[in-house]
Amino acid sequence: MSSTKEIRGKIDSIRNIQKIAKAMEMISASKIYKTQKRMLVSQPYAETIRKVINHIALGTLEYKHSYFEERNIQSVGYWVVSTDRGLTGGLNINLFRTLLRDFSKWNNTGISIKLAVIGSKAASFLHCIKQTKIVSCICGIGDIPKMSDLIGSIRVMLQLYNKKKVDRLYLSYNKFVNTLSQVPQILQILPIVSNDKVVLKNQHWDYLYEPDSKILLNNLLQRYVESQIYQGVVENLASEQSARMMAMKTASDNGEVIINDLKLFYNKVRQTKITEELIEVVSGFSVM
Known part of the structure; x- marks a missing residue:
């Protein structure tokens, strides 16, 4: 006894x-407002540029960009966004579980997987997965991410896609729903597939490109990819602070x-x- x-x-x-x-609960509670504000500020831009790209995909393009073309899949790539610190409850585990289910689909068909990792938790976990290859890793971006911190990872994956070493690109992160709910999300970034076909199928219209459709699309599509990755990172940060606050309150x-x-x-x-x-x-x- x-x-x-x-x-x-x-x-x-x-x-x-x-x-x-x-x-730690109080610290996370004080950070939640700032991370959510940062997420909400960038959200309209990310949604608007996604909508524009979806509309362009339905138009009759003089210049057919490779980002709109479906390929035979030999290799896929993922941007995986996780936290740098722990004590976030099941936030990272739920994301990794969702990823592994997606990976098994490709492994069963012999398709290789390349990863661009953002966050030390994903780096340490995915380093042990033999069927994947990490081609880029960014850790320690802090609570105020900048595009300059992410641009290297974005360029690495886009170069692989442009050289046809990767045939499809995905973004995996925790989508912020509210303070109590964060959902693991896997979005297809490239090739671009429009989600507005049902709404716009009866409309006959197209864009006028000035000065040149090739130059405009190259720049616009680059900004589209950057905005989606950045939005995924800031949403994951908002999810991190909410999950940590709730985990520390429970503890x-x-x-x-x-x-x-x-x-x-x-x-x-x-x-x-x-x-x-x-x-x-x-x-x-x-x-x-």
Whole structure:
């Protein structure tokens, strides 16, 4: 049976951990507003450029860009966005589980997988997956990501796509729904497939390109890819702070439950010890 001193030590240890968890919960709560604001500021641009690209895909293009062309799939690529730090509950695990299910689909058909990793948690996890190859890795982008931090990873994957070493590109990240919900998401970035065909099938229209459709599309499609990757990163950051806040709140609440259980156990041990001492005293008097 544990001594009362050991139980008190466990209670003090859990209280210290509880204080740390509470502090981390408050820090994440203070960061949530900023990360959500950053996500909401960039969201209209990402959605608008996606809509424009979907409309262009339905038009009659003088210049057929390779980003609109379907290929026979020999290799696929993924941008995988995770957190740099832990203590986020099941945020990263749920994303990795979704990714592994997607990977198994390609592995069963003998298709190779190349990865551009953003976040140390994804780097450490995916490094152990033998069927994949990491071609780019970015860690430590912090809470205020800049496009300059991501442009290297974007260029590496686009070069592979342009050289036909990768035939399809995906973005995997945690989509922010609300403070309590973050959903693992896998989006196809390239080739571009329009999602507005049902809405626009009866409309007859096209864009006028000025000065030249080739120059315009090359620049526009580059910005499209960059905006989608950046939006995935800022949404993942908002998801990270929300998940960490909820994980630390749960840890703090669970710590209180454990402390109450230990206090009850402490009182039982103490009562048992007092009873034993009383029995010894009574037994001593009876011998006398």
